[in-house]
Amino acid sequence: MKILLLSAYDAMSHAYWRKGLVAAFPEYDWTVLTLPPRYFNWRLRGNSLSWALGEREVLESGYDLMICTSMTDLSALKGLVPALSSIPTICYFHENQFAYPQADSQHKSVEPKILNLYTALAADQVLFNTAYNRETFFAGVEQLLRKLPDHVPPGVVDQLRERSSVLPVPLPDSVFETHIDAQASQPLQILWNHRWEYDKAPERFFMALTHLKAQGVSFQVHIVGQSFRKIPDVFIKAKESLADELGAWGYIESIEDYRQLLQSCDAVVSSAIHDFQGIAVLEAVAAGCYPLVPDRLAYPELFPQKHRYPSHEQDPAQEARVLAKALSVLALKKASGQPLQAPDVQGLSWHALKPCYQEWIEQLVE
Template structure:
């Protein structure tokens, strides 16, 4: 089978998903097209122009299936290249713009959300990486359509709901290597996320301050991808920790070598999230696969993977209150580590590609069958 794979805003997690698919289904002939994850507004609106008039020969080769991420301006691309309308198309939602929090520097525009909606309607099948992602998309799209003044066709949300399903991004087998023995001593806390506003480093800082001020014995590993614009609170947090609790920060910054990063996952005790949004939470899941105990807010997607024992009380509208909940849990976990009774991690082997291969095979075929039946 010849498959055209389109990733219009090819962030790290998107590329991992693409590489995993290509590596798992080597029997197919893949043609991937990627655009870099920068200049967001131009990228999500302009990718159809970039490809239709810059990669036309590749688009016209003739394919059995198109797999496109939700950032692809699929309706416009099909308009520019009508031959693509004859090819079964699956749209994969790593996230959706209806549930994505705005940066204070961003203007509130419905354009990205409308693009998500158009692309969902242009595809034959839509796949979301979590029920939280799917439900927040359907709710957000329904709310948006209800606010439009007139000529809104009925049944659009129902159409998308009927043609959509949930299939998570698989975890690489490298995440499941043997666990380093847990040593005695401080609780090793890992925060392994992009250093951006939507991962809420301000809530992390407040939660860590509470825990340390209330006697938690911690070692901190604050790692992740960094960008040109970094929230001011990140430097403030590092300065505070270095001056008030020297030695508590054991790792700070991006880890270049994959082996070093995987080694850290296998040695840490707790994988922490403070995110304002996580549609699947791959950073936490890969750490849990390596044996870390998850500690996540009781909101977003995490209830799909972890029970209440691994979630701290959430208050999205009151960061200070949520930070206290996080800090208290860290104090408790620190005491449990000291007494040798730290809870076990969660088994996430169901997220390996070996476990999920058949599900992906089935959705490929369902997309082709749906397109064929719709065309009859």
């Protein structure tokens, strides 16, 4: 079987998914085209032009199936390369532009949302990584269609619902490691392992740690994850104010060192206002970390209530206080010798989800 795989904005999470997909099915003949994750607006609107004229011979090589990400300008690409129009197509949504929070500095444009909609309509099957992603997409589409002035056809969302399903990004089997339980005498080991950007709301997390420190709770915190050229000021300030409690800091190049850190931490925390699946948290949980996540986004479908602290998305100070309280409870449990048991996420492994992916691939080709 020949499969064309297109990742139009190949950010870290997208590359994580596509590499796992190709590795899981070595029996298929894969052709992979990617574009770098920069110049967002141009990449989103220009990928069809870049590929249609720059990779035409590859695109016209004949395939049994095409799989693309939601960043792909699929309707335009099929129009520019007619040979693609007859190939069964799966579109995979890692996120949707309707539920993506915008920074104050970002220009609010409807175009990314329109492109998401057109790409979904141009696919034969649409897969979302979580139910939260799917439902916020449909809600956003409905809201957008109500704002359009005229000639809006009925049943757009119903049509999309009929050919959409939820299929998570699987975790590599290698992330399921035996947890290294630290001694009760050691301080609580806290992990924050997200992109260093506004949508992960790091200021809430740091406020919670400030409360924890003021209460005299003993802890060590590890701040790791992908950072970019401009690091938000909140990280610089936190590095100074938490100097005595700071463990690992910054991006860890070695995957082995990173996995060892996950195995050795007690708790992994999210303070995000945007997460469509939360792979960073899930990998830490697979390594044995106890998750503490806000009661919003995709987290209610991923973790039991005891792992979700109350959400106060519009009140960061209040949310920081409830997170600090939850962390202090974990510190007390650890000090008393009680185990901090991570939930079982084996059902999200490639081993568990590969048959689901295979079923969609073969069903669509047939």
